[in-house]
Amino acid sequence: MRLLLTWAINAAALFALPFLMTSIRIDxxxxxxxAALILGLINTLIRPILVLLTLPVTFLTLGLxxxxxxxxxxxxxxxxxxxxxxxxxxxxxxxxILYSIISWVLSSLLLDKK
Numbered sequence: 001m002r003l004l005l006t007w008a009i010n011a012a013a014l015f016a017l018p019f020l021m022t023s024i025r026i027d028x029x030x031x032x033x034x035a036a037l038i039l040g041l042i043n044t045l046i047r048p049i050l051v052l053l054t055l056p057v058t059f060l061t062l063g064l065x066x067x068x069x070x071x072x073x074x075x076x077x078x079x080x081x082x083x084x085x086x087x088x089x090x091x092x093x094x095x096x097i098l099y100s101i102i103s104w105v106l107s108s109l110l111l112d113k114k
Contacts, residue, residue, distance in 0.1 A: 002111065009110060011036040015100035016086075020098055023091035027083035033086045039077045047073060070096040 015032040017024045026032050050069050051058065058065040075092035078084050086092045 004088065005111065006107065007033070007036055007040070009106045010040065010099075010103050013099050013106060014039075017095055017098060021095055023087035024078075024095050025085040031081065031083035035077055035081045038081055039074070042073050042077055047071055059085070067093065067097070074099065 011029070011032040014025055014035050015029060026035065047069065051066065052066055054069065057058075062089050071089060071093035074096040075086055075089060078086035078092065086095060
């Protein structure tokens with residue numbers, strides 16, 4: 001049940017982004033659900049490999065390169081999911097940051113602390 005609630009929270013965070021950034025567009029709630037699922041899979045499977053491969057760059061930038069990785073994965077998700085559009089890299093950069101903040105706030109409000 002917790003997994004489904006987390007998925008719904010992430011979809012709600014994605015669905016809120018077009019109201020905050022005009023350069024991001026999501027056509028429907030179903031698109032947000034699919035995009036949240038794909039983004040979760042990408043972050044689970046691909047992100048650890050990218051973080052490991054770019055560890056020297058991440059170390060040199062004091063961890064700031066993680067933001068670039070997040071933006072690229074967010075942009076990749078937008079390219080894979082029809083109906084979810086991101087205008088460019090900087091839109092993906094800002095969108096990934098806002099998505100993380102919204103998701104974190106909603107998760108801290110709605111999920112148990114267990």
